[in-house]
Amino acid sequence: MSQRIFNFSAGPACLPEAVLEEARDNLLSLGSTGIGILEHSHRGKAYLAVHEQAVALIRELGQVPDSHEVLFLTGGASLQFSMIPLNLLSAGETADYLVTGMWSQKAVVEAQRVARVHEACSSADRNFCYIPTRCEYSPRPRYVHFTSNNTIFGTQFRHEPTPPAGVPLVCDASSDIFSRPVDVSKYGLIYAGAQKNLGPSGVTVVIIHKDLVAQGPQDLATMLQYRTHADENSLYNTPPTFGIYVLGLMLKWLKSQGGLEAVARGNEEKAGKLYAYLDQSRLFRATAEPGSRSLMNVTFVTGQPAVDEAFLKRATREGLDGLKGHRSVGGMRASLYNAFPPKGVDALISLMRDFEQSHANPS
């Protein structure tokens, strides 16, 4: 096996070696079928078993109640920015959006094409470095939308916001889905591209309350209706079969780690170590406010772009890849999703310590 390096990419992101190896082993023949996983018909028994297992594991690990459907869609979280208002909002209605970063801003733009959007809060005033603690909802929102983890700005909600009574909560959980347990019964809809915490790109997981499926308009394009996918168990058209297969392997791996509570503890440890280092560093500092810090994407800077650049170059040389921060924050971003190994965090801290020492005492 070639030397694998530490991949801090924000997504697609690293996967457990056990998952990659099992996928590799089934490329030529899925089990004893003699047909590789990429080649199986989505209508055949072998693939249907894969599909059912992935749905069952989402339900089991996420403790998804029977009131909710589990869907596997395509088009990424970005298509959900449109499907959600198209299915849930009628002209004349208002949806409330919590604006905590670029992805929530993009979601707002798509909702505005359909109906009115009310910004219940925003942290744009300080380049999204914090999660607002107060929301002002409109008188009768159709739903409340938030982004649980802000991949670019390195902030994360500790708990879900509380919408007005009876108003469905809609969550873009693209960058922290299944990184910790959540009470799905509090949500009308949760969506996420799988490519950060749950597997490869190409599959979007949507967990949606059955009432919301039933309330969607029937005159929408067939593929854009949640009803279509719910009625056909996400098999109305050809689903991304390989992506769903790897998603299933990833879910099996999460289960083998002890489920979401154990996974959450691991994620807290990984990010906690890195923030602890940042908090005592004289060179590096975290960009997100302490109470709002993400356990998934740790964003940090030196405050000197040339020094950031030098650090990134050295990191790449030493086999730590994908650390460049998004251009709107600059500096560095270490993405520590579910599959990211703890020893990668140790390697990063050790490199930062060394870099900091040589920066303080140039030879």
Ligand SMILES: Cc1ncc(COP(=O)(O)O)c(C=O)c1O
């Ligand atoms: C929080 C969040 N929402 C939405 C998206 C867009 O996802 P996709 O590329 O699957 O459309 C991303 C991608 O990084 C994201 O981090």
